[in-house]
Amino acid sequence: MAALTYHLTTFGCQMNEHDSERIDGLLESLGYSPAAGPDEADLILLNTCSIRESADRRLATQLGNAKRFKAARPGVVVGVGGCWAQSLKQEVFERYPFVDVAFGPGQVDQLGEFLLADSIEAQGYFEFDGFTADLPMRAVQSAQAWMQISVGCNQKCSYCIVPSTRGLEVSRPFNDLVAEAKVLVARGAREITLLGQNVNSYGRDLRPDRRTFSELLTAVDAVDGLDRLRYTSPHPQDMGAEVVAAHVALPSLCEHIHLPLQSGSSRILKAMRRTYDRERYLGRVAMIRDAVPDISLTTDIIVGFPGETEEDFQQTLDLVSEVQFDAAYTFIYSARRDTEAALITEGVVPAELASERIGRLIELVQENAELRAQRFVGRSVEVLVEGPSRTDPDRVRGRTRHNKPVNFSGLAKAGELVDVEIESATSTSLRGHATMLASALR
Ligand code: SF4
Secondary structure (H helix, E strand, O other), rough: OOOOOOEEEEEOOOHHHHHHHHHHHHHHOOOOOOOOOOOOOEEEEEEEEOOOHHHHHHHHHHHHHHHHHHHHOOOEEEEEEEEHHHHOOOHHHHHOOOEEEEEEEEOHHEEEEEEEHHHHHOEEEEEOOOOOOOOOOOOOOOOOOEOOOEOOOOOOOOOHHHHHHHHHOOOOOOOHHHHHHHHHHHHHEEEHHHHEEOOOOOOOOOOOOOOOHHHHHHHOOOOOOOOOOEEEEOHOOOOOOOHHHHHHHHOOEEEEOOOOOEEEHHHHHHHHHOOOOOHHHHHHHHHHHHHHHOOOOEEEEOOOOOOOOOOHHHHHHHHHHHOOOOOOOOEEEOOOOOOOOOEEEOOOHHHHHHHHHHHHHHHHHHHHHHHHHHHOOEEEEEEEEEEEOOOOOOEEEEEOOOOOOOEOOOOOOOEEEEEEEEEEOOOOEEEEEEEEEEHHOO
């Protein structure tokens, strides 16, 4: 199978240049290689700016080109990031229906989660929560690193083109991954995120030495000097007790699991070929929360899958209310050529209705996220510093082990671990003040 290629065009300021460097590094770690031009790329990304008119005009030209390339090769994914995308949000898709994904500027770390999440197969906007401009660039290892552990996927979700474009799952050799983790840590990484389409089926194809994902977690956790370990995305079907137990046993494994839901209706999950139903998903959530009650749970949800009735959608809302996710990426379904779901002609949800549903869902997700975040107020949490706050140069920004962005007062440099006392919380971020360098305690 040929490697996937990408082409990234950057508009605007230095911030965007820095973000694009991180996007390059991330895409390379995901196995993408640079294409000679957008006409040859599998993934066309435009990192946009909304400040200068000249950038707007150049962007319009590039979007026109992307539309042509996609018309010639329909499997191409077109993504638009940066400030212009942030200013338009969902309107990007109304104006440019061929765009697959749009995202605001910010935490490029989350882009890996997004590209590997099921969501790339649905048209949707997601908002990053900060800027990466102050993060070290690719040439210098950031404190946060990604490590791809497998390619491909053995699932057959009916809306997803990944199995036909990337083939069956192939795991990278266990010892190579452990060695790579050691190199990353030696070069300055304090946090590593393991990436794969379905991370927790890692190792089943390794012969003669089958390995499990929990064994890999254990081995990477044991790398001297690693403070934090994350992974994305697991499939609910394969989220087993031993991975949950690893969250209890392994000191570096963070208190956050991104567990894609897609729908709260068993009927729709079946049509999506997700291989679990509502009850099984809730069972996984109960197992996780029994073991780690304080864990942050985030998810992906697709709205408007063909055949989704108001009752199905209500079941999604009910499940969201029941689970109370800490955050969710929400997407409107859009048919992808060469997928089973693209052949469904009955029960297609009109665009207006899908927009109305996603609006209701986002409101509920935000309400829950804000409520959940209040548990951190008054607590002292460990924050991995990413750089100065974008909105207030007197403050510092970073991320907790629960994957919550934090803006705080105090002095700290990118890559340091700091204890922060949380004063307030919104649905997307926390605010507080530094009490001491957590790393000074180690
Ligand atoms: S789990 Fe499903 S949605 Fe995710 S990559 Fe595999 S086939 Fe696609």
